[in-house]
Structure formats: C-alpha cells, structure tokens
Amino acid sequence: MTVTAPEREASVVPAEAPHSYGMSERTRKERRLGWKLTAPAVILMLAVTGYPMVNALYLSLFSYRLTDPSGRKFVGLANYGVVLRDSLWWQDVVTTVIITVVTVAIELVIGFVFAMVMNKIIFGRRTVRTAILLPYGIITVVSAFAWKYAFALDSGFVSNWLGWLVGKNYNWFGHRGSALLVICLEEIWKTTPFISLLLLAGLSQVPEVLQEAAKVDGATFMQRLWKVTIPNMKAAIMVAVLFRALDAWRIFESIFIMTAGAQKTESLSFLTYRQSITRVALGIGSAVSVLLFVTMVIIAAIFLKGFKVDLGTVKGERR
Amino acid sequence: MMVLVGGLAACGGGGSGGTTTLQWYGPPDSAGATDLIVKSCNQQSNGAYRLVNNPLPSTADGQREQLVRRMAAKDSTVDLMTVDPPYTAELANAGWLTVFTPDERAQLLQGVLDSPTKSAVWKGQLVAAPWEANTQLLWYDKSVAKAAGVDPTSPDFTWDQMIDAAVKTGKTVAEQGNRYEGYMVWVNALVLSAGGSILTDNDKGRDAVPSLNSAAGKTAAEIIRKLATSKAADPALSSADEGASLATFEGPTGGFLLNWPYVYATIQANVKLGSVRKSVLDNLGWARYPEAVAGQPSTPPLGGGNVAISKFSKNQSKAFAALKCIISPEMEKQNILVSGNPIANGAVYDDPQVQKLFPMATLMRDSINAAGPRPVTPYYGDVSAAVQRDWHPQSSLNPDSAPAATAKLISNVLHDKRLL
Structure with a gap:
C-alpha cells in the first residue's frame, strides 16, 4: 500500500490544487466514483478482518465454552492474567522464538547466497531459478508430511542414513531438540526461496557503477559485499526479514502434522488453535489469540520503528 | 471428498x-x-x-x-x-x-x-441411542498363567497378582500408556474398579467436583506405577497404543494384555498371515478385567x-x-x-x-x-487431557501427590484458571 504512496502524491497533489477554489465538477464526480468503486472492497475487508478482531476482543472478556452456553460469564481482563501467568504460554513463547530466530537467521544466509546465484548466473538461468523456487510452490501441509515420513521411525529413510550418528532406532519426534530441528529444517527448506526472491529484488537495485568503481579501487569480493552490496540493499534485507519473521512467528502446519505439539514443540498459533477449536474455550482462546496478535504488532513495530525499515523504499523510490 | x-x-x-x-x-x-x-x-x-x-x-x-x-x-x-x-x-x-x-x-x-x-x-x-458398545478384556497366554500358578478367570484375580505373575515368568503386561485417550481409558477403569471416580456431581457442568484425590485415585496410581517400574512393563509402555500393546503381546515376551475384543480377530488374521506364531492363538485365554482391590469386582472400560x-x-x-x-x-x-x-x-x-x-x-x-463410562460431563475433553498431562509418563507417577495435583488441575482448567 505504502509502496504506491509517492506516486499518488505526485499525481494527486497538483490535481487537488484548485480544490480550495472549488473542485471542478469532473474531479468531484471522479472522486465519488472512486469511493463507490472501493466501497465494496473496504466493506468486505472490514467484515472479514475487522469484525472477527473486534469479536475476539469482546469474547476474551468472558469465561465461555461453546458447548456450555449457560455457563458463560463476564470476567473482564482475568483471562489475560491467566494466560500470562501460565507456564504453558511462556513455554510456547520460547518455542516460537527458537523456531523464528533459527529459521530466519539460516534462511537469510542461504537465501542471500541463492539470490546472488540467481542474480549472477548467465547459463541455465531459468532452470536454476525454477529449481530454487520449487519448494516454495509446495503446499506446506504436503511438505510437512513429506518431512514427517522421511524422519519417522517406521517409514523414514533418514534414521537409516544417519544411523551411525544417532542410532538406527532414534525417534526424531520423541525428543524436543530433535523434533524442533526437523520442524526448523522443513521451514528452512520450504521458505528460503521466498526470502531469496525478496533479496534478489534488492540485489538488482544495487547500481552496477558502484561495484565497478569499487573493483577499480581494488576492493576484494568480500569488501564489495560488505561495503557496497549489503549497505545498498539494507532496506530490502530488512523487509525480507520482517516478512519472514512474521511468517515464522505464526508457524502452525508443520507442527500440527509432525508432532501435534508433543515434546514441547507447540507454537503460539497451535496453542491458540487448541484453546479455541479443540477445547472450544472461546473466552480464554480469544485472549490467547489477542495476545498472539499483540506479539506480532510488537515484532512489526520493532522492525519499522527500531530498525527504521521503510516499506516505501523496497521499489527504490526513496533513498 | x-x-x-x-x-x-x-x-x-x-x-x-x-x-x-x-x-x-x-x-x-x-x-x-x-x-x-x-x-x-x-x-x-x-x-x-x-x-x-x-x-x-x-x-x-x-x-x-x-x-x-x-x-x-x-x-x-x-x-x-x-x-x-x-x-x-x-x-x-x-x-x-x-x-x-x-x-x-x-x-x-x-x-x-x-x-x-x-x-x-x-x-x-x-x-442418543447406544449403538456399538465396547469393553476391554484380559487376554493372556495360558502357558504363562500355568507356569506362574495363577488363574486369571477366577473372579478375584487382581492387578497385583497379574503383575507378580508376569514378573515371575519374565513376561509382560501390555497396556496402552501413550499420552492419548487410550491411557485415560486405563486410568478411569482402575479408579472405578477401586471404588472411586474421577469426577462427581457431573451435572453441575464446570462446577463438577474432581474426586480423584481419594483412596481409589491413589490405588490406581500405585498399580500403574507398580507395573511401569516392574520388569513386567512393556519397554514401549509410555508410547504404546492399542496396536503396539497387541504387538508386544504377540511377541516373545507376551504374557498378559488388556485390550478391546478386536484383538481376537486380529490375532487370528496375523497367525494366518504367518506374522505371528500359532502358539499365541493356541494358548490364548480371555477373562474379565482384573480387580484393582481384592474382593471388589472390577469395573471394565466402556x-x-x-x-x-x-x-x-x-x-x-x-x-x-x-x-x-x-x-x-x-x-x-x-x-x-x-x-x-x-x-x-x-x-x-x-x-x-x-x-x-x-x-x-x-x-x-x-x-x-x-463396565463403567468415562466421566459423563460436557467438559470431558479437558478432564481427560488433564489426567493425561499429569499421569504421564507412568514411571515417574507419584501415587502420593498425583491424584491431588490432577484434581486441582481439573478444577482450575474447568474454571478457565489454567491453560491446557
């Protein structure tokens, strides 16, 4: 949305100039038409995102089970206190942080390498790009099943391959560390293409003249990488990390398929799902989902304010 | 589809x-x-x-x-x-x-x-109309029972006698101990058989009274712990479901098994396939669910x-x-x-x-x-999950503290004072 802001400013401001002197009939009509044309989308957005959010806020103030309508009672903010005091919430926060930090960090490094390859390659460009992007095109549930079957004791081949390391009968999903490792590997395999795509966009923005000037000055590859390439695509990197971090923070499918949250591998999204859908505890479940929403707002705020990420610079409009 | x-x-x-x-x-x-x-x-x-x-x-x-x-x-x-x-x-x-x-x-x-x-x-x-009704029976190897000198078909055969008999003969008592509903079936049957119940005043919905903190709750925990820490325990007890416990019974260490009647047809089919020794079927005996407390008729799972x-x-x-x-x-x-x-x-x-x-x-x-049902309550899912969370794994179950802790957890969960 903000990406297009500068363009709009550029074109709309002069047109609006005569506004104070009385808008032309045509401009006013166009404006009204614009509102009419966007109204259905705005109303739809409010209905499908705004309403559930407000409803979740409202429900979170009750102790309420879907299957016990007569037991519904107003408890104010008590549900939030219960969630924040519960060790399960904090255990899941830790799990989600581990998954987010590990996957995003590794994906950033691998994704950057992929982006450089995709940027530089001359022969077989299409084939390489397609090969790199392939995992991203696979449905998460399908890829989670593939990884589960690969590591499972009965159907998997990984235990066979790594038998010398962990023993042939090692239950990968039977321990927290190894289960989280498999979940992280699946995430990395699946979403690295996404981050490399965003980085490729940033990479192609770095002016070739700067690279050549650095080369003439005798800068090595690493020096050019650290002093020229990365500083010039900082905005693209931060946006890629922000998008991936928010994405990783709401990890659900892989855990649902692979461990169902056993061995302390439950993420915050999964906790929300269990409270609201499995336990139909709509009150406390809504409180968990509101808190999950708050954590995502905090992450976004840290990036946008703390690291001064400007989404408008992605396309290189402002520098 | x-x-x-x-x-x-x-x-x-x-x-x-x-x-x-x-x-x-x-x-x-x-x-x-x-x-x-x-x-x-x-x-x-x-x-x-x-x-x-x-x-x-x-x-x-x-x-x-x-x-x-x-x-x-x-x-x-x-x-x-x-x-x-x-x-x-x-x-x-x-x-x-x-x-x-x-x-x-x-x-x-x-x-x-x-x-x-x-x-x-x-x-x-x-x-609702009851349509299918299921129950668990005690399945045992007649030669093992004979070697141990016990008669599982006797009306006062107890869990203690069964575990001791398995230990004595170097065989196992196979049960469902994975952290899932099947484990709750076991716990509930033991508590009911010992004369107690997990929940009372069920009609009060969320204000039902957890009653696990009782002599019956303690007896149930003691039996589970005794089996889990004895040589009669299936090594895979803490992750065993119906199929896994049946596989243990069909294997060389099989002695006793608590399971649903489907196992009878399954054992027959496996013997036919050749994946299970014929002697398993030849020596197969069946009896009512054992007693938790001697002299008190058992309440089998339903x-x-x-x-x-x-x-x-x-x-x-x-x-x-x-x-x-x-x-x-x-x-x-x-x-x-x-x-x-x-x-x-x-x-x-x-x-x-x-x-x-x-x-x-x-x-x-x-x-x-x-047989006795699992707690009839609109909050059954929470009650079962609380028991599974606190009573698993079996080998670290403390009969002195677990029943009271679980009763408290159930009450807190029903009143939205804990997450589950």
Whole structure:
C-alpha cells in the first residue's frame, strides 16, 4: 500500500490544487466514483478482518465454552492474567522464538547466497531459478508430511542414513531438540526461496557503477559485499526479514502434522488453535489469540520503528 | 471428498421424487458394516427416506472437532451422527442433540444393555441411542498363567497378582500408556474398579467436583506405577497404543494384555498371515478385567458409539425412523458380524452366528454390563487431557501427590484458571 504512496502524491497533489477554489465538477464526480468503486472492497475487508478482531476482543472478556452456553460469564481482563501467568504460554513463547530466530537467521544466509546465484548466473538461468523456487510452490501441509515420513521411525529413510550418528532406532519426534530441528529444517527448506526472491529484488537495485568503481579501487569480493552490496540493499534485507519473521512467528502446519505439539514443540498459533477449536474455550482462546496478535504488532513495530525499515523504499523510490 | 459428495447429494435430495435424503455422519468403517446397514435400512424404508453415509475423520478427536464445528454453525445438512460416548454429554449440553421423549426412549432402549445407556443420558434425558458398545478384556497366554500358578478367570484375580505373575515368568503386561485417550481409558477403569471416580456431581457442568484425590485415585496410581517400574512393563509402555500393546503381546515376551475384543480377530488374521506364531492363538485365554482391590469386582472400560439426531435436522421424524432401523437387533447382528465391533443390544450376543465368531461373546456382554463410562460431563475433553498431562509418563507417577495435583488441575482448567 505504502509502496504506491509517492506516486499518488505526485499525481494527486497538483490535481487537488484548485480544490480550495472549488473542485471542478469532473474531479468531484471522479472522486465519488472512486469511493463507490472501493466501497465494496473496504466493506468486505472490514467484515472479514475487522469484525472477527473486534469479536475476539469482546469474547476474551468472558469465561465461555461453546458447548456450555449457560455457563458463560463476564470476567473482564482475568483471562489475560491467566494466560500470562501460565507456564504453558511462556513455554510456547520460547518455542516460537527458537523456531523464528533459527529459521530466519539460516534462511537469510542461504537465501542471500541463492539470490546472488540467481542474480549472477548467465547459463541455465531459468532452470536454476525454477529449481530454487520449487519448494516454495509446495503446499506446506504436503511438505510437512513429506518431512514427517522421511524422519519417522517406521517409514523414514533418514534414521537409516544417519544411523551411525544417532542410532538406527532414534525417534526424531520423541525428543524436543530433535523434533524442533526437523520442524526448523522443513521451514528452512520450504521458505528460503521466498526470502531469496525478496533479496534478489534488492540485489538488482544495487547500481552496477558502484561495484565497478569499487573493483577499480581494488576492493576484494568480500569488501564489495560488505561495503557496497549489503549497505545498498539494507532496506530490502530488512523487509525480507520482517516478512519472514512474521511468517515464522505464526508457524502452525508443520507442527500440527509432525508432532501435534508433543515434546514441547507447540507454537503460539497451535496453542491458540487448541484453546479455541479443540477445547472450544472461546473466552480464554480469544485472549490467547489477542495476545498472539499483540506479539506480532510488537515484532512489526520493532522492525519499522527500531530498525527504521521503510516499506516505501523496497521499489527504490526513496533513498 | 466423501463429505463433499454427501453435501452435494443433500442439495439434490429434495428433488428426487420426494424421497428425503438423510445424512449420517460417523467414523470411517473400512469393514463396510455401516454401508451394509445403510443399504438394508434404505430397502426397508420403502422410499420413506434415503440414508447416506458420510465418513468423519479417522481419529476420535478429529470426529468430535468436525461435529462440534458443524453443530456450532447450526448445519441443517447433518441429520444423524455417531458420537463417541465420552463426547455425547458435551454435544447434548450445548443443545445440539434432539432429546427423546419417554415413549421414544422406551423404543430406543429396547434390549439395550444398561452400561452403554449411561453414556447416552445427559441430565436424566436420553440424547442418543447406544449403538456399538465396547469393553476391554484380559487376554493372556495360558502357558504363562500355568507356569506362574495363577488363574486369571477366577473372579478375584487382581492387578497385583497379574503383575507378580508376569514378573515371575519374565513376561509382560501390555497396556496402552501413550499420552492419548487410550491411557485415560486405563486410568478411569482402575479408579472405578477401586471404588472411586474421577469426577462427581457431573451435572453441575464446570462446577463438577474432581474426586480423584481419594483412596481409589491413589490405588490406581500405585498399580500403574507398580507395573511401569516392574520388569513386567512393556519397554514401549509410555508410547504404546492399542496396536503396539497387541504387538508386544504377540511377541516373545507376551504374557498378559488388556485390550478391546478386536484383538481376537486380529490375532487370528496375523497367525494366518504367518506374522505371528500359532502358539499365541493356541494358548490364548480371555477373562474379565482384573480387580484393582481384592474382593471388589472390577469395573471394565466402556467404549462404543452412540447415534444421535441433530437438533438442526429438518427431518426429525424420518431421522428417528432411520435411527430405529440402525439400532434394530437385525442390523446390530449385521454390524457385529461384519465389523467385529461389539454392540449395545444384549440379546444379539446369544445368536449362534455371533457366538461362533466370538467364543467369548457371553463374557463380552457380561463385561459391558459391568463396565463403567468415562466421566459423563460436557467438559470431558479437558478432564481427560488433564489426567493425561499429569499421569504421564507412568514411571515417574507419584501415587502420593498425583491424584491431588490432577484434581486441582481439573478444577482450575474447568474454571478457565489454567491453560491446557
């Protein structure tokens, strides 16, 4: 949305100039038409995102089970206190942080390498790009099943391959560390293409003249990488990390398929799902989902304010 | 996919010559008993209705989740549904099940055993018809029992004697100890057998009183711990489900097994396939669930399936007619013969064909009659999850503290004071 802001400013401001002197009939009509044309989308957005959010806020103030309508009672903010005091919430926060930090960090490094390859390659460009992007095109549930079957004791081949390391009968999903490792590997395999795509966009923005000037000055590859390439695509990197971090923070499918949250591998999204859908505890479940929403707002705020990420610079409009 | 097809059929049902289409949602049935019942009932209805079978997900949790979601959305395309006994109260309490009148109740309960009925009644009213009824029996190797000098068929055979006999002979007592519903079945049967209960005043909903913190709760925990820490424990106890515990029993260390009657047909099939030694079948003995406390008759586990009519169905009277057909003795006989699942109708167990298929049919019926349901409460899912969370793994279960801690956890969870 903000990406297009500068363009709009550029074109709309002069047109609006005569506004104070009385808008032309045509401009006013166009404006009204614009509102009419966007109204259905705005109303739809409010209905499908705004309403559930407000409803979740409202429900979170009750102790309420879907299957016990007569037991519904107003408890104010008590549900939030219960969630924040519960060790399960904090255990899941830790799990989600581990998954987010590990996957995003590794994906950033691998994704950057992929982006450089995709940027530089001359022969077989299409084939390489397609090969790199392939995992991203696979449905998460399908890829989670593939990884589960690969590591499972009965159907998997990984235990066979790594038998010398962990023993042939090692239950990968039977321990927290190894289960989280498999979940992280699946995430990395699946979403690295996404981050490399965003980085490729940033990479192609770095002016070739700067690279050549650095080369003439005798800068090595690493020096050019650290002093020229990365500083010039900082905005693209931060946006890629922000998008991936928010994405990783709401990890659900892989855990649902692979461990169902056993061995302390439950993420915050999964906790929300269990409270609201499995336990139909709509009150406390809504409180968990509101808190999950708050954590995502905090992450976004840290990036946008703390690291001064400007989404408008992605396309290189402002520098 | 099947559900989608069912949904489409429902849309077209009105137009097909006035025959009402009734959608029945239940667990998948690979044996084909459900399809057979649907076909027979459709023939008997003479065009009054056309029953369509819609398989739910394969796990009990998945089945419950889908039914809850459909009912919460007041889905009028669901007419009949098979509900797991522990979740019947939950759906009934939400007002989603049609409550039967005393006259209808009398028709639906004709010949039905007492125990299954307990799980189909909520606040004194019948909300579902018991259809399948299941129970666990003690399966044992006769040569092991003989070597240990015990008689499992004796009415006062206890858990202690069984564990000691297995230790003495170097064999195992196989049970379901994975952190799942099957473990709750074990815990509940032990608590009931010791004369207690996990929950009392169930009708009070969330204010029901957890009563696990009792002598019975302690006895149950002591038996589980004794087995888990003894040499009679299956090494895979903490992750064993029905299939895994059966595999242990069929293996070289097999001595005793607590499991549902389906294992009888499975052992026969495995012996035929050659994957299990023939001696397992030759030496196979069966007896009632052992006592938790000597001299106090046991309360075996109760399973099964109830069939209920959705409150949102627009074809109430036809759904009732179909329900009567589904649970009729004739269909119940078809069901047990084809699916091998024990049924709720008592008289069918005397049928010669049934007796031939299940030589222990009379024992099964007696066991179902003596069986006790898991807590009948709209909060069953929470109660079960709390027990599974606190009582697992078995080897670190502390009989002195676990019952009190779990009782407190149940109370906190029911009142939204803890997450689960």
